[in-house]
Amino acid sequence: MRATVWLRGVLVALMLGVAGAALAQANLEINTPAIAGLQASMQARHTQLAGLYASGAIGLTRDGNIALRDANAVPLAQRQQANSLVAAENQDRTALYREIARANGKPEWEGEIRATFAQRWIEKSQPGWYYQNPSGSWVRK
Amino acid sequence: MQSLNKGIVMKDRIAGLLAALVCALALGGCVTINIYFPAAAAEKAADKIIDEVWQIKKDADAASGDKPAAAR
Numbered sequence: 001m002r003a004t005v006w007l008r009g010v011l012v013a014l015m016l017g018v019a020g021a022a023l024a025q026a027n028l029e030i031n032t033p034a035i036a037g038l039q040a041s042m043q044a045r046h047t048q049l050a051g052l053y054a055s056g057a058i059g060l061t062r063d064g065n066i067a068l069r070d071a072n073a074v075p076l077a078q079r080q081q082a083n084s085l086v087a088a089e090n091q092d093r094t095a096l097y098r099e100i101a102r103a104n105g106k107p108e109w110e111g112e113i114r115a116t117f118a119q120r121w122i123e124k125s126q127p128g129w130y131y132q133n134p135s136g137s138w139v140r141k
Numbered sequence: 142m143q144s145l146n147k148g149i150v151m152k153d154r155i156a157g158l159l160a161a162l163v164c165a166l167a168l169g170g171c172v173t174i175n176i177y178f179p180a181a182a183a184e185k186a187a188d189k190i191i192d193e194v195w196q197i198k199k200d201a202d203a204a205s206g207d208k209p210a211a212a213r
Contacts (some may be wrong), residue, residue: 010155028179028186035190042194100186112178113187120187123198 029103045092058086059130059138062086064079064097064118065090069130069138093117 045138049066052058057073066089068074074082097117101110122131122141130138191197 008161027183028182030186030190039190043196046194046196089210096190109178109183112180113183116180116183117187117191120184120191123164124188124191124195 028100030100032099034099034105035096035103038092038099042089042092042096045085045089049073049089052082052085052090053126056130056140057082059132060118060121060125062118062132062134062136064114064121067132073132 009044051056052074055073057068057070059069061067066086068082068086071079071082097110097114098107100113101107125131125141127141129141131141192199
């Protein structure tokens, strides 16, 4: 009698545990049309941004965006265009972080996703590019 | 006699329920960390997207496949 009750208890616990484990995801969902669109837009823009990264005109910020850090590295005639590129890129990045959080049904994860990206952009950037260290100063990789 | 038996059965029931509760809480605790924020999965997703956006090629295969052949 006692053994049966215990067994039943353990079974119930196992079922609850398995249900909980199924909710935890091994991968984040990133295959949505919105995310694919943002990715394509950023990929296309990167051909224009690559030179600006290399010259040090723009750098990767600690909060997962990019910023014009040295306007003098851009010829005056192209400065306005550089500014627009930075603004458009940051708009896409913010949308990307939001869309990933939403695609996984966890809008509250946006900040943590942004923080994860901030680290990975810097980690994967090329030598010579500039990034912001945790205290906010620019560092050349 | 019958009421004594009933008392024992009740005790067993409560013990069983308590055991279930303790096990569920213990298992739930392991899972909660994952539900909160899957940092490793987020990193993997970020890497995948960054590789696409920056067109970073996975040249590990090409390098290990080509270099020994070129050296010989």
